[in-house]
Amino acid sequence: MNTMMKKLLATTLLLAGIAVNQATTQPLVVNAIGQKKVTLSDKVGKNQFTWVSDAPLEKINGTAEGISGTLTLDPKNVAGIRGTISAQVATMKTGNGTRDGHLRSDQWLDAAKYPTISFTVTSVKDVSITGASATGTAIGNFTMHGITKSVAVPFTLKYIEESAKTRERAPGDLVMLTAQFSISLKDFNVAGSRGTIGSKVGETIVVKAQLFGATGL
């Protein structure tokens, strides 16, 4: 009886192990094999962060460009994505030149002292595959205003294999990543001008990312 229970337990653990392994190494349905280096480039598509500050007195829509970075991706193991993405603070726009100046000033993001905002992927979880697309959550270190915090970013990924059509944009396979997350200005020690946060600027900023890269760059 004892031996039977041990065998049953071992079988259950083995099956559970296989299930976990399959869940974490689910492959994209593409022909590409092996680890690929994906370089972000505006040639592939417009790399952009769009963000919204929704405060009682004012709603501000803005963008950040000047995005660069590389990711390593094995299409057979989406959970293995790693890499760093960064955006230039000086490229942030809100449609009003004066306001853009305030945003980059030392009262806010201090572009002179902290010129980049970056995100480094350290792990990926909850991967789900649909054909050549995947969804998941990237866990990583988000750095802004000189402060680094661990954040979880839900993302979608689309992998397009090289074709005559894709070569018009960039050589190699193309990859698109979209993500949405929120950041609290307080967490990153962004105080702004006195009394502004919470009235004219939201305490939390909603950020959407659109990233495009190619394996042949």
Next chain:
Amino acid sequence: MTKTIAILCIIAAAGLIAWWGVTSGELWTLDKVAYTVTDPLFGTESIEWREEFRVGLLPAVGPVAATLLVVGGFLFWKRRRIQMKPQAVIA
């Protein structure tokens, strides 16, 4: 004369606010306007900023319209005050 200037001030303020409402409705004056562009390959939408001037409530229309309303209101109040003063009776 005072009444005419007061009415003109209020009409100008209303006109400015209507112009602001029709052209932008934005709180701040914009020197760039966001347009949504769709990527034909990926189907994603991105923001493209185009050089364009859109008058906003601040710092343009709001203070000017408010000043005109204050001036118009003050002129009406002054005129009414003069009208309500007791007339001197000449014996």
